[in-house]
Amino acid sequence: MKLATPFAVLAIASSLAAGTALAKDTITVGVTPGAHEEILEEVQKLAKEQGLDVEIATFSDYVVPNQALNDGDLDLNSFQHVPYLDNQVADRGYDLKAVGKTIITPMGIYSNKVESVDDIPENSRVAIPNDPTNGGRALLLLQAKGVIKLADGAGLKATPLDIVDNPKNIDILELDAAQLPRVLNDVSVAAINTNYALDAGFNPIEDSIAIESPDSPYANVIVARTEDADADWVKQFVEIYQSNEIRSFIENTYGGAVVPVF
Template structure:
């Protein structure tokens, strides 16, 4: 009798509340984010509500990897990482988290308390870089783009002292925790700071001595979810809302050029590793 009563109760709930438990036709999404983009996501949430899509935002600090939380099933999707970082995470964890839509490029910059031009950085100077493999590698590519070093021919996008082929100015590359890169500026000639960290520290991209170009494909940020959820209609609606003109204009006006909105397809990002090739 209890089983029959429970079934009837669930049926009544389904009639008046849209179902007993989660179904394929979702009306709400839980999204893991980092604080540097909270203003954007608050705006996205407002836009989504206008279209009947409910979003719950779950902010994480630098000590928590939203990919791990996603795999644990505690959130439906996340938006905090670029393509190269996601690829590395999947490789290390044998996971199948997939990008479902591009969001922004947050150009990596070289910042200095002492020097205003890249040419002013002297021989033997100390350069701080983020110490996680992905962003360390990204920093090396930025130093190469600035003409300061050359990465190895078989560069895979990951950092390490052994990834430098040529260092004519004998720069001392010092890996530090990414969150501390603004604070160590007083101790080094220059510090390479992730854009989100730079924004939180009060820097604008125009304050950088040198920064990535906006076509840095491996470092385009994405909305990501598990392979099983990638084709859900509510996830597709979320991507469409983020990539709308209203959100794009909000990002441009709010972040004053620090974040550049992108509407590229996932297929266009598939060959991102081509950017890792060493340049003479």
């Protein structure tokens, strides 16, 4: 009988490990509340019919889902746009990769006090998300609506320090994105991500006083650990998410406030 060499044993073990990764039939996917969670619940039903069990883990902020995925506590997440992912990978050293596009949720400006951005009072407070990419996104939206002007080249990572023209002398208040709907009575306006706006009961099309163009660069993505990016179960999940059934659900449910980009 011929004995396997240590190298052969290692090759067999590696092959078995890879086969196990490709044969996963239960996965845990991290999301944030609102549209991401609601869409994933529909994906969960469709996946079940195809033999893939999807467990949903809902997080109240944008920071933990990437850490949990990188640490192996999740198999995938679906909550973030590409600039945010790129920033997290660069700043925190995560080994994560986008594996499929999902939706774009145009950021809106909301207010309990004014009906137009033109009516924002002088010396008032304006709340934006406190993470770098969504904060920059909010500032770009405020610039697009004529509230402020940013320095040339500020780009997607603009900060309040990049404001070069502030005709109404507004005070930018940076807060956790999930808190923004709850501070509308305390500020003049707030720039709120659509998932948190929907979760707070707002209709972004009807209730915002200004909204981002749907052709912005902030497409949301499904994210995996780089080592799993080509696994069969990842491809299966992405195909289910990007199916005609899920596209129809998004279009029929959100009326343009959430737009499929697949």
